[in-house]
Amino acid sequence: MSKRLVVGKDDVSKWGIALLFSPGSDSVVVTNGDGWHDFKSAAKISDGAVNLAMTQVSVLPKRIERMERHDHTKETLCPTNHSIVLGVCAKEFDVPETDQCVLLEIPCGTALVMDKGTWHSPCFGVSEPTQYYWIATSDPRFPSEWIPLAGGSLETYMETESDSDVL
Numbered sequence: 001m002s003k004r005l006v007v008g009k010d011d012v013s014k015w016g017i018a019l020l021f022s023p024g025s026d027s028v029v030v031t032n033g034d035g036w037h038d039f040k041s042a043a044k045i046s047d048g049a050v051n052l053a054m055t056q057v058s059v060l061p062k063r064i065e066r067m068e069r070h071d072h073t074k075e076t077l078c079p080t081n082h083s084i085v086l087g088v089c090a091k092e093f094d095v096p097e098t099d100q101c102v103l104l105e106i107p108c109g110t111a112l113v114m115d116k117g118t119w120h121s122p123c124f125g126v127s128e129p130t131q132y133y134w135i136a137t138s139d140p141r142f143p144s145e146w147i148p149l150a151g152g153s154l155e156t157y158m159e160t161e162s163d164s165d166v167l
């Protein structure tokens, strides 16, 4: 069974940066008002105009067969009401290699800003079907291509023991 790393808790710097929307996190700037708390990313999540998308997904277990990547844009993944999991492979690889892939869990209250070129699968719900937002520059000059994993598919499981509450 592939171990999952948890965004906001574990080191995910091979694939991007974690945003932890919580007081005391270096990844955000906090502003407080009467009945509200802002947690704004300390760094820009993009260097260009972006699109906002929502993807509706089923629950684990899922077998990940293919990944895509974008050399022209970072991509930010934001869970809504349930934690999500995806497979990633570092940008140094020409194709996604199964034995170099890692499963990342993105708990509610966090987001993952993937580096340009990071191989990634879609996300799936850890314990429920859910939906997540993603933010990236969509550019018809760079169409997305889903590439088969070299080395066979990646199995994902519902692992309740690692479902994380990082806030």
Ligand SMILES: NC(=O)N[C@@H](O)C(=O)O
Pocket (backbone or CB within 6 Å): 055, 075, 120, 121, 122, 123, 134, 136, 144
């Ligand atoms: N489904 C999903 O997450 N897609 C995105 O990663 C994308 O870049 O298309």
